[in-house]
Amino acid sequence: MTANESRLDSIIDEYNAEPGSLISILQDVQAEYNYLPEESLEYVAKRLDIPRVQVFGVATFFKAFSLKPKGKQQIHVCMGTACHVRGSKKVLEELERKLEIKAGDTTTDGEYTLETVNCVGACALGPVVVENEKYHGQMTPIKVESLLNSK
Amino acid sequence: MKVISANKLEALRTEILAGKDLDKPCIAVCGGPGCLASQCLEVRDAFINEIEAKGLTDKVDVRTTGCHGFCECGPIALIYPQEIFYQRLSIDDIPEIIEETIINNKTVGRLLYTDDEAGQLVETEGEVPFYKKQMRLILGNNSKIDPHSIEDYIAIGGYSALAKVLGGMQPMEVIDEIKNSGIRGRGGGGFPTGRKWESTRNAQGDIKYVICNADEGDPGAFMDRSILEGNPHSVLEGMIIGAYAIGSNEGYVYVRNEYPLALKNINLAIKQARETGLLGDNILGSGFNFDLKVNRGGGAFVCGESTALMASLEGKTGEPRAKYIHTSDKGLWDRPSNLNNVETWANIPLIINNGADWYSAIGTESSKGTKVFSLVGKINNTGLVEVPMGMTLRDIIFDIGGGIPDGKAFKAVQTGGPSGGCIPESLIDLPVDYDRLTEVGSMMGSGGMIVMDEDTCMVDVALYFINFLMEESCGKCVPCREGLLRMGEILTDITEGRGRMEDLDLIQDLSEVLKDASLCGLGQTAPNPVMSTLKYFRDEYEAHIKDHKCPAGVCTELITYSIDASNCTGCGLCLKKCPAEAITGETKQPHVLDTGKCIKCGICYDVCKFDAVIKE
Numbered sequence: 001m002t003a004n005e006s007r008l009d010s011i012i013d014e015y016n017a018e019p020g021s022l023i024s025i026l027q028d029v030q031a032e033y034n035y036l037p038e039e040s041l042e043y044v045a046k047r048l049d050i051p052r053v054q055v056f057g058v059a060t061f062f063k064a065f066s067l068k069p070k071g072k073q074q075i076h077v078c079m080g081t082a083c084h085v086r087g088s089k090k091v092l093e094e095l096e097r098k099l100e101i102k103a104g105d106t107t108t109d110g111e112y113t114l115e116t117v118n119c120v121g122a123c124a125l126g127p128v129v130v131e132n133e134k135y136h137g138q139m140t141p142i143k144v145e146s147l148l149n150s151k
Numbered sequence: 152m153k154v155i156s157a158n159k160l161e162a163l164r165t166e167i168l169a170g171k172d173l174d175k176p177c178i179a180v181c182g183g184p185g186c187l188a189s190q191c192l193e194v195r196d197a198f199i200n201e202i203e204a205k206g207l208t209d210k211v212d213v214r215t216t217g218c219h220g221f222c223e224c225g226p227i228a229l230i231y232p233q234e235i236f237y238q239r240l241s242i243d244d245i246p247e248i249i250e251e252t253i254i255n256n257k258t259v260g261r262l263l264y265t266d267d268e269a270g271q272l273v274e275t276e277g278e279v280p281f282y283k284k285q286m287r288l289i290l291g292n293n294s295k296i297d298p299h300s301i302e303d304y305i306a307i308g309g310y311s312a313l314a315k316v317l318g319g320m321q322p323m324e325v326i327d328e329i330k331n332s333g334i335r336g337r338g339g340g341g342f343p344t345g346r347k348w349e350s351t352r353n354a355q356g357d358i359k360y361v362i363c364n365a366d367e368g369d370p371g372a373f374m375d376r377s378i379l380e381g382n383p384h385s386v387l388e389g390m391i392i393g394a395y396a397i398g399s400n401e402g403y404v405y406v407r408n409e410y411p412l413a414l415k416n417i418n419l420a421i422k423q424a425r426e427t428g429l430l431g432d433n434i435l436g437s438g439f440n441f442d443l444k445v446n447r448g449g450g451a452f453v454c455g456e457s458t459a460l461m462a463s464l465e466g467k468t469g470e471p472r473a474k475y476i477h478t479s480d481k482g483l484w485d486r487p488s489n490l491n492n493v494e495t496w497a498n499i500p501l502i503i504n505n506g507a508d509w510y511s512a513i514g515t516e517s518s519k520g521t522k523v524f525s526l527v528g529k530i531n532n533t534g535l536v537e538v539p540m541g542m543t544l545r546d547i548i549f550d551i552g553g554g555i556p557d558g559k560a561f562k563a564v565q566t567g568g569p570s571g572g573c574i575p576e577s578l579i580d581l582p583v584d585y586d587r588l589t590e591v592g593s594m595m596g597s598g599g600m601i602v603m604d605e606d607t608c609m610v611d612v613a614l615y616f617i618n619f620l621m622e623e624s625c626g627k628c629v630p631c632r633e634g635l636l637r638m639g640e641i642l643t644d645i646t647e648g649r650g651r652m653e654d655l656d657l658i659q660d661l662s663e664v665l666k667d668a669s670l671c672g673l674g675q676t677a678p679n680p681v682m683s684t685l686k687y688f689r690d691e692y693e694a695h696i697k698d699h700k701c702p703a704g705v706c707t708e709l710i711t712y713s714i715d716a717s718n719c720t721g722c723g724l725c726l727k728k729c730p731a732e733a734i735t736g737e738t739k740q741p742h743v744l745d746t747g748k749c750i751k752c753g754i755c756y757d758v759c760k761f762d763a764v765i766k767e
Contacts, residue, residue, distance in 0.1 A: 019466050020465050021466060022467075086529070118619065121377075125189065141752060
């Protein structure tokens, strides 16, 4: 299996296998694998002794979780209100055109994942694009090309 | 070192202050979210390197602080002790600041802020018009402390309110003080904090919880993030006081996953507070025990709702439940639970230290104290502002915010996040407090204030919020799940030119149903952005429906781009940038745009330097 049981055990043990820590455990699992492999969810359910439906429910309810592997480079386009009124939609559309994927998808070469985020809290500099963990403020469709080329 | 009594805390404070040389220059670099996006850390590192290169390491301190508020001018640095305000810094400016200001004690004119109205440069932060009208009780300390240092917090009087409470106030006295202060919840609902505490205190049960809601989900609001990042101990102190008053020994801080620095800082603060004896068993020798855990949110807006947040803390999906039984009686794990948001908790030490009378003298009849707003959107001075309740929208937007950029006209201000509404220009003199905002169809919410100008389409704004809420609806109750979907469809039709006049009545009806029949606050307040825009900007809806026009030029289906041959110089820039190959033309000859191929991305309009691209 993709998920290594001893690695999962060490994450789960850190939270004493408490069902109440399910979200934190899944966050750590995702940090480890970059996504939530299906087997890991089953394993977590078994170790916490809770129904699988609860684990799958949580994993699909919260935006922070992904059941699909993500690209090496992650691009998040902030769609908060402040960014919206300053034209974030156009920035997203240009990124979708340039990367030839829709928001939420990963390029076929596994290089980029393009996602939207509701607000990154850097509203004053909207529209904001977060590339890996770096913030780019006052983005425009024209700046998209240089953002991607700077890689 | 553990501090085992209030006296020992005072001794520690005296010791810390004695070790501080107040005349020693200190460069406080703003490390708030806005400045981080302006690459302030490079500026900070440049300061450190330059100070080292000049052999001044022992003579000058560099401090990375939380948000100073004036994001528009980032990166920002304040030079203590003079409090010189330098703005829009780049790494190339740093050697000059060290040479001129630190060594020669002179200011660098070109890096100071220009007060356009007075037509002069201003030297200190207090003279900058953006700060002048503010009352920064909560945010003001951000620039004075290193959020990673409990000593800094203690030096400015931190934990003295806790010492006062544990040193001689009965829990009910604390609750009375909070009740008399008149403070209401800063998270959205505006429920009186003291009454909430009292209900939880009076509820049956041995184990009670206090919870800090730091799941700041309102798009366009970032004050809780800035408080938690910039002054985490103020939130902790408020929570410990609350726990004592309520009779709770366990607490949770629920932090939004998108805020990694806030998570780091609150975790560090908790660790320091434990080591200092301010959290844990027998706090300050009083016999009172209290400890805290931090949980990360999973990125769901609905988890800002108290019952959904508590479900999430239990490791379940964040679905709210009906509140026939209040969370003060049965909340987390079915035990009495008191939830307040970050800003509310940060107000508590102030109230205890200065007294309820002092606090209730600030603000209006029904809304006391100050409120932090994130002033963003189409405004010159974007950033976080803190003002006394009751200040008018005009004062906030024009005096502090400096008005609208590029000479555009002000159209509306949106407050209260997705649960709030859009307030038109005719109400610009409205004093901002809980009740006045509700009266005009909006709400305080957590304090987002998004300014819109003539280029903002109000139908598009309504659709934006409905789409947001549709995605964030947990899906448990039908009115919210299905109602928002239908509302989104109707609004999409209007923005794409398929709207009918009777749709406006249908939206109105749907809004009433959502308001009356939804399970939680998300659905109940979801119609606000639609109702308020329909009330104040009905003409824009009608223009979309009757004339198939978007007056603000936003709704792509209703606008066309063309090239004005008389202005076009044939520079070829639009042709080169057009992603759809819709523009043709010879160099130095007027170009032509094929509307059949045009995807209306607007890039040609943005790149043209000769106003030759027309949008209509």
